[in-house]
Amino acid sequence: MSLGTNSPGVHAAAELLLASADAVADREPLTDTWPEFDLGTAYAVQDEALRLRRARGETLIGVKLGLTSRAKQQRMGIDSPLLGWLTDAMVLPAGEPVPHAELIHPRAEPELVFLLGKRLTGPGVTAASALDAVSAVYGGIEIIDSRYRDFRFQLPDVVADNASSARFVLGPVGLDPSTVDLTLEAALVEVDGQIVDTATGAAVQGHPAQALALAANALGERGLALEAGWLVLTGGMTDAVEVRPGSRVAAHFSHLGSVTLAG
Template identity: 45%
Template sequence: MNISVDDARIKAKALYEARATGRPVPPLTDENPALDMRDGYAVQRELVALLTGAGDRVVGYKAGLTSAPMQELFGVDTPDYGPVLASTVYDDGATTPGDAFIAPKVEAEIVFRLGSPLKGPGVTVAEARRAVAEVMAGLEIVDSRIEDWRIRLADTIADLASNGAVVLGPPVVLPEDCDVRLIGMAFSRNGELVATGAGAAALGDPAAVVAWLANVLGEHGVTLEAGQLIMTGALHAAVAMRPGDRFVAEFDRLGTVTLHVGDA
């Protein structure tokens, strides 16, 4: 690791203030290009401590870089993760303020809610499937507190894996024989189809994302708890979000989830 605890806290404070003010900060890796994944998580932990200390709470986790093209872009062979905070969860059909984010984009993805806890290491994909109680159509607003999205791996990890907010469709209980890999999705902005995808885009199987998260977090003594949300990763390339936009993701089996963006 290339960062001290004090330096991690300084960087976390800068990101915390960027979230509060809407003014992005230069990439952390500009000052120290050697920052790696472990350094990013060290900053992330300090940032989460600041946010929860101010009254927010962790209600789940998101996985990022779950597709092969995104992993190739960042030169890694594994996803990354960040917390989902209670203050960032919206219901289906919600309107988000047009100026609530810095440089937002929107992604459609499959979201799970756990019915039983999972703690790694050693969690299998089959065990992850059995732990899922509900499945939801989801929209993630990804946002970067780093200037102009000039992010390297350590930057996005430190910045809560670039998580901005999530919009959740109604929960669905799927039959045991439903293959979530094959759930298809059509994504529209302002009535125009802009992307399509399927569950298999997320690490080959969204349930594999749950198992991966349980095992990685388990190495740090963290358990995925019953009731927590698991965002399994984008099914397509992110689409820019602008004031006044209306986004709709239509999923096979899961129904529709809609996001309205307020005027600036």
């Protein structure tokens, strides 16, 4: 079944995914029953889900990128990141416990997060012009939580599911990006006192500003822009780690402080 971008099927798919999130119940991928479900339609489903979220009171506050590492892109057979929307309902205030009762199978990954001081409109945005629009960079942790059973999905499935968005925590230190070498900014991932992974900003498209430029240009193709005041999660620097009840996950950045999740 192929879904047109304005078809009732787009609305139905968005409602199915939101219902899974609300019920904290996983489901089979959409492509299991809609084998012709394509990427363009998947973004239409994502946008319709955002419309439904806003209708129930959520506020759009930015975007997130997914699959920004070269290795992850190769595994999925793509050459550019995925995009998803951020709303205020996804903010987890620092120090608050992970809301396991609201999540299916949460995982955490360290991210570099940009706060935009200027509007960015593609096409033609470069890494340099993208970075010029950033007023501050933060460290953060994104909690991803696919609505698909066992994180099994194809590319259109994960796009429709808003790139597995769930929650995110912003770190305590915001710096002018011109004062930090973001390719060398490192993150150490700690689980229950043990360092389990490490990476630098170079893992994100070679430089996180390149990911930001790709986001602006991809949105530009859809007639959209990155707005001043928005947050942009530039993508996981390492593989995601499972967040178990009672566990403690932390990301320690070179210059951007530490972020801790109380599982």
